Amino acid sequence: MRNATIRQLQIFSVAASHLSFARAAEKLHLTHAAISLQIKQLEEVSGTLLFERIGKRVFLTEAGEILLGHTRQILQSLKEADEALLALKGLKGGRIAVAVASTAEYFAPGLLAEFRKTQADVRIRMLIDNRDTVNRLLAGNEVDLAIMGRPPAELDAVAVAFAPHPLVIIASTAHPLSRLPNVAVEDLADEMLIVRESGSGTRSAMEEFFLERSVKPRIGMEMGSNEAIKQAVVAGLGISFISQHTLGLELKAERLRILKVEGTPVMRRWHIVRHKSKHLTPALAAFWDFMVEVAPAQLRKLV
Template identity: 90%
Template sequence: MRNATIRQLQIFSVAASHLSFARAAENLHLTHAAISLQIKQLEDVSGTLLFERIGKRVFLTEAGEILLNHTRQILQSLKEADEALLALKGLKGGRIAVAVASTAEYFAPGLLAQFRKTQADLRIRLLIDNRDTVSRLLSGNEVDLAIMGRPPAQLDAVAVAFAPNPLVIVANSDHPLSRMASVAIEDLAGETLIVREPGSGTRLAMEEFFDERSIKARIGMEMGSNEAIKQAVIAGLGISFLSQHTLGLELRAGRLTILKVEGTPVMRRWHIVRHKSKHLTPALSAFWDFVLEFAPGYLRTLV
């Protein structure tokens, strides 16, 4: 393996994490052919197959799983070496990679903007995806920290709650239920629900809400973004279960209304999460402390 290049290991790590050469090409801004070539060269160097294709799916071989574990350690060591050398040179800043659950995208950029006012030299990489993917990024050490609703139970993590996350049921402003002072849960039984995809924390909370009340949710549409759901609700295609932090513009414009459903809002919490073994650089420590101190007040302004 001594002839393997760092670039090959970086490409292999991304492709292995996604189990998709196409996703790796998209994330790294390379062509599919370039990804395939680098993987092939790495397989030649290692003398073994790292991936196998079964049907339309790609899987890691046993050798690939072993190499992925070592690759992550190598890339993390290089990152920590970079941070140490920056500190040795007396340079300010550093860099952090933050993953946020897609519902948090409505406030995370604002948090980062406020943080950058005090840490102008800091380089920040922001990734936005659903809860399952954010959990995988944390587990694979592909990001330093995450902001999400429910921390992953299977991950040995440090998670600190920093603000409430109220989940509500919304309809367009012309919906008959929007004029009711109180909406019984049974009144929702015949309504079409527009929901997030499986793997979303909002979807999981919605399913728990209905299951606890023995109501069968009538799911009409699944969508991968809160923006698409809001537009569908505005168009009258159904109602939805969303974080109130996603609704500011539409509520102020009168295009959506929060239904006064018994048992809502469903109160969850936002968490900042890191792997338990994660080494906190000065940059990571500064951001961690900033979120815990600043975010609660900032989020209160959004609801």
């Protein structure tokens, strides 16, 4: 492996993470042929196959699994060395990769903007996706930190709750339930619910809420974005269980209303999460402290 290049390891890491040469080409802005060539050369250097194709799917071989673990350690060590050298030179810069659960996309950019006011030289990469993908990015060391609801139980992680996260039930202002001073959970049993996809933290919280009250909700539509859900509720297609942090504009415009359902808002917590083995560079430590100390006040402005 002494003749392997850093570029080959970078390409291998991306291809192995996605189990797709096409996705790797897209992520790295290379051609499919270039990805295949680099992987082939790495296989020649290692003297073993790293991928195998079964039908239309690509899988890592046992050798590929072993090499992937070492590759991630190598790339992380290089990144940490870069950060340490910057700090040694007295530079304020650094790089941070943050995964954000999709519901947090309504406030995360604002928090990053506030952080950049005091750390203007830090470069930040933000990835937004659902809970399952954020968990995978953390586990694969593809990001440094994550902003999410419930931390992944299966990951050896450090998590700090930094702000309350209220979840509410909404309807259009024209919906009959929106005119009631109080709504019983049983009154929702016949309503059509528009919900997030399986794997979403909001979906899991909704299922727990109804299960605890022995009510079986009628799921009429499943959507992958909060924006689509809100527009569907405004159009009168149903009601929804959603984060209150996503509703600022629609509530001000009186297009949606939060129903006063017993047991709501369901209170969860927002967390900042990192892998337990993640080394905190100066830039990461500054961002971590910012999220714990400054972010709570920013989120209070949203509810």
